[in-house]
Amino acid sequence: MAWQLPPLNALRAFEAAARYGSFAQAAEELCVTPGAISRQVKLLEANLGVQLFVRANRQVRLTAESAQYVATLTELFRRLDVATGRLRDARRERPLRIMCSANVATRWVFPRLRMFHAQYPNRHVLLTTSLTSAAVAFSSDSADIVIRLGTDDWPADVVAHRLFDSELTPVCSPRLLRHGPRLREPEDLKNHTLLCSDIRPAGWGQWLAMVGLPPLETFNAQKFESSALVYEAAAEGLGIAMGEKHLVRDELRSGRLVAPWPISLRQPEAFYLIYQRQMQATPQLREFRDWILQQDPDAERVLMLPRAVRSRAP
DNA sequence: CTCTGATCACAAGAGTCCCT
DNA sequence: AGGGACTCTTGTGATCAGAG
Incomplete structure (x- = not known):
């Protein structure tokens, strides 16, 4: 024609x-x-x-x-x-570069990435991790998308989508719960080892204060370099970990970990998917963002505008 | 008078056709 | 197939016109 x-x-x-x-x-x-x-x-x-x-x-x-x-x-x-x-x-064929903490990568991103690859076999994703969530600095040179913990006061040139809230609850091995020292009430924690990560040391202290128990220093505590190690130690029965609910969800479902009490501490922070505003038009980025927000029932679909932009809105 | 914006005449480069 | 002539396309700089 x-x-x-x-x-x-x-x-x-x-x-x-x-x-x-x-x-x-x-x-x-x-x-x-x-x-x-x-x-x-x-x-x-x-x-x-x-x-x-x-x-x-x-x-x-x-x-x-x-x-x-x-x-x-x-x-x-x-x-x-x-x-x-x-x-x-x-x-x-440049892969979409995602950066997050090792803990978020293994417990939250990996299972979703498997599904993403099943649905989009030709898309390439490069996942890089840092030891901690806080250390995941944002730079478009190193990553297209960053998944990390934070509050909603992102810089104006960053677009942030809230993925899930941060909620902390004690978790341990089911063996420890059945065969270890008594663990019926939070007070029973004094007979156990509390596993803490160097990354988020405040979690245990805040939770203990919430249930009216004395500070962490009065308990037998053991420190680990990262949250991932803390969860592994808990699963091995070394003690009780302060678990990020969304990150240990699969282990709670499978029974590898159990939460002795349905008492969780809601943190002011949340986990966000963020990227630079100028990257918004990239088809690869939009495709992955839309997909991942659709996957997680807890994810907010509303675009979180930075404060500077929101304050200008009518 | 100065500044801004549209038009026109000219030039250069690319493509096509034809001849050897 | 290669080279020269011709045509077409596109851009530039000079010029003109109107607003402030």
């Missing part, structure tokens, strides 16, 4: 001129001189046999006919732009 199309460069010049209402601004966008835009528009008018602009003093206005035409053109150029972006991204 032979397309009955006017010169495409002329269409491009016309669309930009119509969008700005100015040949000069269109010229700037397309990196040519205003004269070139003027020429292209004239050429297009001659080709179509239709006047596209009403030339007024120092400005150009669309005619009723051309306004409709340009709306279609803009939409078509937008779609072409998106399709081109997809093609380039696919060609480049």
Whole structure:
């Protein structure tokens, strides 16, 4: 089929001129001189046999006919732009880079990534981890997406989606619960070892205060370098860990860990999926973001705008 | 008078056709 | 197949016109 199309460069010049209402601004966008835009528009008018602009003093206005035409053109150029972006991204095959703490990676991201790969076998994801969530600094040089703990006061150039709240509850091995020293009431903790991570040392103290028990220092406590080690130690029956509910959910379901009491401490922080605002248009990023937000029933689908932006909203 | 924006004439480069 | 002539496309700089 032979397309009955006017010169495409002329269409491009016309669309930009119509969008700005100015040949000069269109010229700037397309990196040519205003004269070139003027020429292209004239050429297009001659080709179509239709006047596209009403030339007024120092400005150009669309005619009723051309306004409709340009709306279609803009939409078509937008779609072409998106399709081109997809093609380039696919060609480049640059993996989507996700960064999070090792603990979040193994307990939350891995199981979801398996499902993501099953659904999108051609997408490449590069997962990098740091020892702690707090150390996951955000830089577009190192990652496209970061999953980390925080409050909602992100910088204005960052888009953040709340994934799940931080809720802490004691967890231990079911063997310890059945065969270890008595563990019916929180007071019974004094007969056990409390497993703490260096990363979030405040968790136990806050929980103990909430249930009216003395500070952590009065208990037999053992420290570990990371939360991941704490959970492993708890599963091996070394003591009681302060578990991040969403991160130990699978172990609680499988019975590898149990929560002796349904008493959880809701933290002011939450786990967020964040990325730089300028990356928002990347198809790979949008695809993964939309998918992961859809997967987790606890994830908020509402775009969390940074405070600076929200305060400007009406 | 100055600044801004559109138009026009000209030039350069790319593509096509034709001849050898 | 290669080279020259011609045509077409596109951009630039000069110029003109109007607003402030």
